[in-house]
Amino acid sequence: MNKKELIEEIAKKHxxxxxxxxxxxxxxxxxxxxxxxxxxKIDLLFTKHKTDLESYKFNxxxxxxxxxxxxxxxxxDILIQAQTNQNTIKPSQEKTEDTKEKKNTNxxxxxxxxxxxxxxxxxxxxxxxxI
Numbered sequence: 445m446n447k448k449e450l451i452e453e454i455a456k457k458h459x460x461x462x463x464x465x466x467x468x469x470x471x472x473x474x475x476x477x478x479x480x481x482x483x484x485k486i487d488l489l490f491t492k493h494k495t496d497l498e499s500y501k502f503n504x505x506x507x508x509x510x511x512x513x514x515x516x517x518x519x520x521d522i523l524i525q526a527q528t529n530q531n532t533i534k535p536s537q538e539k540t541e542d543t544k545e546k547k548n549t550n551x552x553x554x555x556x557x558x559x560x561x562x563x564x565x566x567x568x569x570x571x572x573x574x575i
Contacts, residue, residue, distance in 0.1 A: 497574055508567055515560060522552065 445453075450472065451462045462468070526549050 500574065501571060504567060504571060508564070511563070515556070519556065522556075 447464065447469070451464065451466075451469070454460070455462050
């Protein structure tokens, strides 16, 4: 709203005569200056907060990437160990222990897979909440 429209609105609402040199308009100008300064400060804080969140998100992604790599290495070690154990089983016990080991391997795999999914879900929620 420009100055003339503001003067007309105030004059119409309060049934008074105002001109551009009326001292009451100094208050309006002061409010505009204060409000503009406030907007600048808010904009700076918003920019800083956004930068901080981007940095935080980048750090979380790096931690997730490192954690994922370590989990992949652990899973590879478990797989190698399971294959080694499978090759060392005696032939007579092989069938009974093979099914038990497959069940144990399947259970271990599902536990690790579910734990990984829960971790990724929680990290996603944390990122979603902070953004």
